[in-house]
Amino acid sequence: GELVLGNRHKLISSSCATGPALEGAQLSFGMRAAPGAIERIDIEPVTFEVNYKVIGRDAWRKFSEPHEMKAKGICGSGILDVLAELYSSGVITKTGAFNKKPLKDHPRFRKNADTGQSEFILAFKEESSIDKDIVITQKDIRQIQLAKGALYAGCKLMFKRMGIKKADRVKIAGAFGTHVDRTKALTMGLFPDCEIEKIEGIGNAAGDGCRAALLNVKKRMEANWCSRNVEYIELTVEPAFEREFMEAMQLPHMTDQFPHLKGIVPPEILHQGMKDAR
Incomplete structure (x- = not known):
């Protein structure tokens, strides 16, 4: 850049x-900005439910039937959204690691049997046009962190x-x-x-x-x-x-303050680990 x-x-x-990585390359389900690419994502704190929008469809997931979404992957704008939302909702910690305690037994969180990687499901199989769940993995998160860092x-x-x-x-x-x-x-x-x-x-x-x-x-x-x-x-x-x-x-940074995120990111998430880092 x-x-x-x-x-x-x-x-x-x-x-x-x-x-x-910020353009979608090197990620498990990264893709260019084309029909079916997830371009916007919101994740609810506590419940960790995912609402998203794909290119080529005006309606968000919560206003649609699963089969109507036809998601294929995640493009650049969706990649920024997903890291920000995973962090601000508490799915991942400040370090980028999955927050496994609140995620325990959650239907969107799992360990991939083939790769051994932890992953979070953004779109379930029935919402995709590729006959599989669309996920973000721990490795994907690290790739995005490297780029933003x-x-x-x-x-x-x-x-x-x-x-x-x-x-x-x-x-x-x-x-x-x-x-x-x-x-x-x-x-x-x-x-x-x-x-x-x-x-x-x-x-x-x-x-x-x-x-x-x-x-x-x-x-x-x-x-x-x-x-x-x-x-x-x-x-x-x-x-x-x-x-x-x-x-x-680290998200958004190990020690730098972000006063303009006050009221956007919950304070217990925004300030986690700050005292120890100093």
Whole structure:
């Protein structure tokens, strides 16, 4: 993932190895954004019941008959939703591990007899078009944590390079940014705490920038200035990267505070383990 941080006086950029997990690759039921892909998910605390929406159907699961859903897998926006919802509902802990005590004997939680992995059922077989349950496994969760940890660590190191503690605005470019649920992105700790209203998807920023530079001389001059003056930093050689990365693997973070999640994530979940971590 590419990162740019700046103000009126300075721009710095970098990239971090998030891998393809946030796009659905390397996950048990990950897929591209196509009909049948789960794109939105809600999980009820306590009961752990799952409500979801698939691409190509307007009605959510709770307003539909099982056979009407025809779910096939999970796409990028659904992947962010599922990690945020698993965490905020208490299905998984801050570390990303399944919270086995409240899940004991729950019909959605099981250990796969073939792989030995713990997994949580998002859509039962009768709701899918692939004749099997659609699940999220412990390994899948770890893959998503690795991706989000790299992104968050990159943000933190760039903040330190700029001498700031937080961003005033967060803009997410590309198709991914267009469809992301900003509250759930913050809940999973995709980036440091920020006012939710200041998080914005801006669509195809690269394409829009190219068009502006082609059609407007002033914008072309601005683009030339940016290309000459932006400072690139290599995050993986930064001495603090490994520590920042490990801390960012937890949800939403090992020690960083997220005051803007107050009222969104239950306090007993949001603050679990914080005292010990400090």
